[in-house]
Amino acid sequence: MSHESHLLQTNPRNTPPMAGAFHPVRVIAITGGKGGVGKTNVSVNLAASLAEMGKRTLLMDADLGLANVDVLLGLTPKFTLADLVAHRCQLEDVLLGGPDGLLIVPASSGFRHMAELSSAEHVGLVNVFSELQRQLDVMVVDTAAGITDSVLTFCQAAQDTVVVVCDEPASITDAYALIKVLSRERGVDRVHVIANMVRDPNEGRKLYEKLARVCERFLGDVALHYMGAVPQDDWLRRAVQRQQAVVKAYPGSPSARAINEIARLAARWQPPTAARGNVEFFVERMINRSVPA
Template sequence: MSPDHPLQTNPRSTPPLPGAFHPVRVVAVTGGKGGVGKTNVSVNLAVSLAEMGKRTLLMDADLGLANVDVLLGLSPKFTLADLIAGRCGLEDVLLEGPEGVLVVPASSGFRHMAELTPAEHVGLVNVFSELQRALDFMVVDTAAGISDSVLTFCQAAQDTVVVVCDEPASITDAYALIKVLARERGLDRVHVIANMVRDPNEGRKLYEKLARVCERFLGDVALHYLGAVPQDDWLRRAVQRQQPVVKAYPGSPSARAITDIARTTARWQPPVGARGNVEFFVERLIQRGVAA
């Protein structure tokens, strides 16, 4: 990157933020493989949090195959690709979605976006420290797998949610992702959502299957069960309408399940300080730590 590259900002060089700005709870939603429904979970979780009065930002961090804007029926003028190229600032990228959710769209079909260097991923995380918005939550929809992009965004969040479904490859790849996050990025806590299940019992069994493997081979990682989202034709209809199911069909089984998960998430306390590694909104975390 050139010396004046937009992603080479230093988050510690920004001026102090207004006192009304407080630490943002950042939740990364990820999955060991594609097709487990993590983007639907991310979108509906963000909208549900906003419905509960939480000021929420939704970032599409699937940098090469983005589709958050498509699921919400939005037409971005700028994306993260424009931000990285220096054609705009972060504020220019922001869109407003349902319930006032702020959306940061990525680009789809640009291979170079999926091949950013580790330093560029860290630079992208740092850019958010300069965002002059009062927020309660940031939901980050990562790509699937164990690429540097996924690992960095999960590391930079306070909470990582792994979405799994009932198929062997999903469980195997989820375990592989958790293993790499623990061994290479130091994560010791992961939340799990069982998606597209036939009933709540299936969701719990799916979680327990993953938890047993992690307990046996990754004893230093704590898994927490956030809940299950059922297989639901209403969700499929909402996707076709390019609307979140919690808005299009709030009484549907999948909408009720995601709303329950959002209620649990909404009770999580904001972080008390920076952890000392790559992290979203680090300036606000440092100020909170100093104030504490």
């Protein structure tokens, strides 16, 4: 076992069990079968929109080797998840502040060893969130692309997996492949879908239906749910150039309005009521939720 793996599987501070006063957190993993579908933009804006609604929101950049959430928001982290893995800091030290009280956990970019962490180290990263002494309502996890172990573990550890697709044949094919692996290997039987960069709402619905038909034919035990479509507009590109969330920079734009509608849907999801018995973010908050404060 590597030094980093050992650190992430143990609690060097011997933190006592979490008090029952900390409420369970709804964790939403945003993923996509392939790169280039805009999942990080969706993650950043969904998190920013939820924070603006008053939800105590944490955004985790889980693209461990090619992180860019901090770049999209114009932030300069002092510490990243790479420092946490190397035991140079605690999780609290990694947190950055964003708009409307949004908290961000930045990852590192250009560190190959972070993209090559072991399965035990990915589970260790999930477990370390039980130590976080913050009252939260929701965490949005921006995963890497593909079907790597990190993607599968972070999706499995969330209550909800959202797959982002766009109008490219490879996007639908790779999204199906990801859903298949999540179902067969990690027991994920419910997936939400967001169509991104669409020309009109009808295109988004057609993309979802195309994916749903394939999943229904070959993965009958997986339930798909359509969350909506985000149009491609120039305001989103301008917001990226300004290093701001489009929901904050241009709240009246078509893309911002669409993301806000998706966020309103996600905001109605209830926090988990009990631990599921497998790898899970903030699991101690569910185990200890019946303990009197």
